[in-house]
Amino acid sequence: MVTEPESKFIRIDDQEIPFVHGQTIMDATLAAGVYIPHLCHFPGITPQGNCKLCTVEVDGKPLAACTSPAAAGQRIRNNTPELNESRKALTQMLFIEGNHICPSCEKTGNCPLQAMAYHLGMLHGHFPAQFPVREVDASHPTIMLDRDRCILCSLCVRASREVDGKNVFAIAGRGTHASLIVNTANGKLVDSDIEPSDLAARICPVGAILIKEHGYDAPIGKRIFDQHKINEIGLEKIYIAGAKSDDS
Amino acid sequence: MTEHLHLLHILHELQQKHRYISEKSICEVAAQLSLPVSQVRAVVAFYAFFYSTPCGHYHILFSNCTSCGYRAGGTDLLRLLSQKLSVNIGQTRKDEQVSIDETSCIGMCDHGPSLLINGVPLVHLDAEKIEQMATLIEADKPLNGWPPAWFHVKDHIYKRGLLLDSSLSAGDGLRATLTRGREGTLTEIIQSKLRGRGGAGFSTGLKWRLCQQAAGEAHYVVCNADEGEPGTFKDRMLLQQHADALCEGMTICAYVIGAYQGFIYLRGEYRYLLPHLQATLMHRRKLGLLGTAILGQTEFDFDIDIVVGAGAYICGEESALIESLEGKPGIPRSRPPFPVAHGYLGQPTVVNNVETLIAATHIACKGSAWFTALGTPASTGSKLLSISGDCAAPGIYEYPFGITIQQILDECGAVNVQAVQVGGPAGTLLDQTAFNRQLAFEDVGTGGSFMIFNQERDILTIIHQFAAFFAHESCGFCTPCRVGTILLKQGLDKIMIGQGARNDMAELQRVSELVRRYSHCGLGHTAANPILDGLQYFSQAFEQRLTPYDFTARFKLDAALQEARQLTRHDGKEAHLEQGQD
Numbered sequence: 001m002v003t004e005p006e007s008k009f010i011r012i013d014d015q016e017i018p019f020v021h022g023q024t025i026m027d028a029t030l031a032a033g034v035y036i037p038h039l040c041h042f043p044g045i046t047p048q049g050n051c052k053l054c055t056v057e058v059d060g061k062p063l064a065a066c067t068s069p070a071a072a073g074q075r076i077r078n079n080t081p082e083l084n085e086s087r088k089a090l091t092q093m094l095f096i097e098g099n100h101i102c103p104s105c106e107k108t109g110n111c112p113l114q115a116m117a118y119h120l121g122m123l124h125g126h127f128p129a130q131f132p133v134r135e136v137d138a139s140h141p142t143i144m145l146d147r148d149r150c151i152l153c154s155l156c157v158r159a160s161r162e163v164d165g166k167n168v169f170a171i172a173g174r175g176t177h178a179s180l181i182v183n184t185a186n187g188k189l190v191d192s193d194i195e196p197s198d199l200a201a202r203i204c205p206v207g208a209i210l211i212k213e214h215g216y217d218a219p220i221g222k223r224i225f226d227q228h229k230i231n232e233i234g235l236e237k238i239y240i241a242g243a244k245s246d247d248s
Numbered sequence: 249m250t251e252h253l254h255l256l257h258i259l260h261e262l263q264q265k266h267r268y269i270s271e272k273s274i275c276e277v278a279a280q281l282s283l284p285v286s287q288v289r290a291v292v293a294f295y296a297f298f299y300s301t302p303c304g305h306y307h308i309l310f311s312n313c314t315s316c317g318y319r320a321g322g323t324d325l326l327r328l329l330s331q332k333l334s335v336n337i338g339q340t341r342k343d344e345q346v347s348i349d350e351t352s353c354i355g356m357c358d359h360g361p362s363l364l365i366n367g368v369p370l371v372h373l374d375a376e377k378i379e380q381m382a383t384l385i386e387a388d389k390p391l392n393g394w395p396p397a398w399f400h401v402k403d404h405i406y407k408r409g410l411l412l413d414s415s416l417s418a419g420d421g422l423r424a425t426l427t428r429g430r431e432g433t434l435t436e437i438i439q440s441k442l443r444g445r446g447g448a449g450f451s452t453g454l455k456w457r458l459c460q461q462a463a464g465e466a467h468y469v470v471c472n473a474d475e476g477e478p479g480t481f482k483d484r485m486l487l488q489q490h491a492d493a494l495c496e497g498m499t500i501c502a503y504v505i506g507a508y509q510g511f512i513y514l515r516g517e518y519r520y521l522l523p524h525l526q527a528t529l530m531h532r533r534k535l536g537l538l539g540t541a542i543l544g545q546t547e548f549d550f551d552i553d554i555v556v557g558a559g560a561y562i563c564g565e566e567s568a569l570i571e572s573l574e575g576k577p578g579i580p581r582s583r584p585p586f587p588v589a590h591g592y593l594g595q596p597t598v599v600n601n602v603e604t605l606i607a608a609t610h611i612a613c614k615g616s617a618w619f620t621a622l623g624t625p626a627s628t629g630s631k632l633l634s635i636s637g638d639c640a641a642p643g644i645y646e647y648p649f650g651i652t653i654q655q656i657l658d659e660c661g662a663v664n665v666q667a668v669q670v671g672g673p674a675g676t677l678l679d680q681t682a683f684n685r686q687l688a689f690e691d692v693g694t695g696g697s698f699m700i701f702n703q704e705r706d707i708l709t710i711i712h713q714f715a716a717f718f719a720h721e722s723c724g725f726c727t728p729c730r731v732g733t734i735l736l737k738q739g740l741d742k743i744m745i746g747q748g749a750r751n752d753m754a755e756l757q758r759v760s761e762l763v764r765r766y767s768h769c770g771l772g773h774t775a776a777n778p779i780l781d782g783l784q785y786f787s788q789a790f791e792q793r794l795t796p797y798d799f800t801a802r803f804k805l806d807a808a809l810q811e812a813r814q815l816t817r818h819d820g821k822e823a824h825l826e827q828g829q830d
Contacts (some may be wrong), residue, residue, distance in 0.1 A: 012445035015797060040489070047582075048582070049582050049726070050725050050726045050727065050768070050770065051726075051727055052726050052727050052728055052766045052767075052768070053727075055766050062765050064765060064768075065584040069584065086762055088757075089758075089762055090727050090728060090762075090766065091736070093727050093728070093731035093732065094727060094731070096731070097730075097731045125736055127731075128735075128738060128802055130734070133808050151727075152724070152730070167284055167286070168285070169286070170286035170287065170289070170292065171724075172286070172289050172290035172292075172293040172294065172577075173290070173293040173294060173296075173724065174293070174294050174296075174560070174577070174721075174722070174723055174724050175719065175720065175721070175722040175723065175724045175730055175733070175734075176719070176722070176724065176730055176731070176734050177293070177724070178724030178725075178730065179293075181286055181289055181290065181293075182286070183284050183285055184285065185271075185275050185285060186271075187271075187289070191250070
């Protein structure tokens with residue numbers, strides 16, 4: 001049973017792509033330019049697998065592509081009507097769980113959640129809105145925390161720990177009461193050591209963490225998803241650079 | 249040592265002392281244990297038995313289980329007590345004397361309606377007892393002055409089989425293990441074909457083998473004593489009566505896999521068993537069955553600590569349990585890697601259920617042939633059942649695998665049965681057509697819960713209670729479970745209040761399948777089972793409540809106007825909509 005390292009492949013939607021040992025299905029597909037919808041995954045940050053949008057069928061079994069190791073010979077279904085329909089329902093769940101105000105949100109046009117909804121053909125929330133009561137933290141001079149839009153993807157939690165080396169955020173609470181909390185004695189962002197240049201401050205895929213005084217910088221037509229589609233590989237660099245990006 | 253320093257234990261002490269855990273305490277504990285304040289805050293917010301505002305001096309949690317719940321006696325005892333004491337449910341009375349709320353099943357399903365008062369179970373409730381309780385509380389009578397019989401948790405064992413019939417003396421299993429040696433013992437466990445009794449049914453011998461072979465700085469044995477599945481209480485009896493055999497099973501496992509440390513993770517609802525378990529551990533240390541050089545064997549050192557949970561069903565999931573052991577919220581890990589290779593503190597860990605470990609002790613002592621002589625080829629040995637609900641004799645029954653549902657119903661005195669929920673809400677809802685099926689991993693699998701519902705029960709109410717249970721117990725980690733379980737509960741709410749239309753049944757089916765297929769762990773994978781089974785086998789229970797309309801609102805319009813009528817003091821007939829006159 002000797003297999004040569006270079007002969008390792010997985011097959012995704014009838015396309016054969018290579019992988020190296022240690023890569024997840026998501027790593028391998030992104031490297032090969034194949035898009036699997038995702039919101040809580042970000043290259044270079046430890047995957048968590050909590051949004052479940054990247055669920056693919058591996059030999060018939062549903063698995064989160066971001067946390068599942070690639071293994072030789074896997075037959076994977078990704079871009080199928082059934083999976084995309086379920087991803088749309090999951091996206092709808094994320095919308096109705098929080099308080100999303102797309103038309104007036106300053107992240108509009110730069111928001112991966114919104115872009116995902118367009119990508120999946122989501123035209124309405126479908127499920128009953130939950131209207132949760134969530135706390136806004138405007139205490140920090142340059143960074144705003146509006147939990148209304150938080151989708152509990154934990155990207156800020158991981159980015160702060162793994163990239164910024166700061167551990168500013170955590171998720172607390174159970175079930176639908178889960179919420180993003182700040183690792184300071186009074187729980188306020190102002191007492192944390194977060195800075196606008198931190199990845200944690202810029203990685204939020206929704207409008208839950210916002211850099212102050214930059215809202216609506218780019219006019220409609222110049223915002224990220226006016227010029228890009230969410231299924232373009234490598235978009236992360238652009239939205240980390242911020243809303244000012246009007247390049248293509 | 250660890251018992252006192254464990255985050256959950258420190259928080260429990262604070263909760264007992266101050267009746268809540270303040271922000272100040274959270275910061276102090278974080279400093280004391282050198283943990284991020286966010287971790288301590290997250291733990292406090294995760295576990296049901298920790299509170300961020302003060303509870304009453306008498307803090308009462310009624311079980312909301314279908315078997316030991318506050319409605320099980322036919323009267324809503326929760327509301328009755330709240331009225332007697334003039335306290336709002338979920339709030340502490342202004343004088344801080346009392347607070348009342350509900351909690352998930354507390355494992356007293358063979359003891360009628362039950363509650364926890366300041367963490368101690370009080371059983372066999374009825375309206376009269378509620379009345380007396382109210383008087384005692386208003387008189388500020390301490391709990392040790394209350395009738396002792398109220399707190400008496402008796403083990404009702406109606407049928408003894410392979411395990412319960414045979415008695416072992418402390419050390420018997422270990423001595424046999426030492427005689428047989430590591431590999432010989434493991435071979436015996438593998439040959440017994442013992443499968444995990446928690447419900448998943450993974451081969452115990454294979455689990456031990458995989459852990460033994462996994463490389464690590466240390467190996468651990470963990471006993472999952474967190475049975476939280478509504479309708480399950482057999483571990484309660486086993487912990488009470490067979491703690492020695494349990495500890496011995498852990499020690500045998502430790503010997504096989506090379507572990508020096510073990511943990512019993514005890515569910516918070518069973519905290520009252522803690523002194524007994526600690527005494528068992530002390531006794532075993534004295535006998536040389538725990539500690540260093542066990543039974544005189546040099547290099548056979550092993551000891552057990554107990555960690556007590558704080559009210560979270562999800563901690564019965566083995567990786568969530570390990571997270572909880574590590575002092576974190578009980579959120580299931582992504583797998584692979586599995587705990588056998590990457591468990592407690594990232595080290596190889598065996599997590600076994602109470603009944604599994606006790607069975608292992610018996611197998612070590614009596615051999616695999618003794619065990620495989622009973623059961624079916626794929627499900628060897630016996631299974632302990634916690635039988636509750638509508639039957640003459642609720643309690644513990646031990647049967648060989650392969651027994652049919654109907655035989656069990658006959659033996660426990662269940663007549664006029666409409667449905668049986670095997671394996672708890674996460675298991676299977678069976679109607680009469682399935683009563684000839686067998687209890688076995690290859691047919692109807694179970695962790696031990698066996699709930700019986702007769703023809704008088706409203707099956708939709710039961711399914712609704714189960715849906716509420718999962719929505720309450722979802723850890724919140726993944727989208728489909730966190731949001732989906734809430735939507736399922738709300739979907740049933742709508743049908744329950746008579747606002748459901750036909751498309752609401754289709755929607756329940758659709759969301760159920762989404763939750764089942766896309767969730768992160770077993771809780772989500774099974775949360776919709778009662779609804780899916782209900783839609784399949786009891787569709788008339790849904791249909792008879794539907795409105796004739798294609799689409800309806802989620803609320804009753806007339807009822808929604810009630811507040812406006814109160815505010816305007818205008819409650820005449822003309823202020824009501826026609827449809828809502830009732």
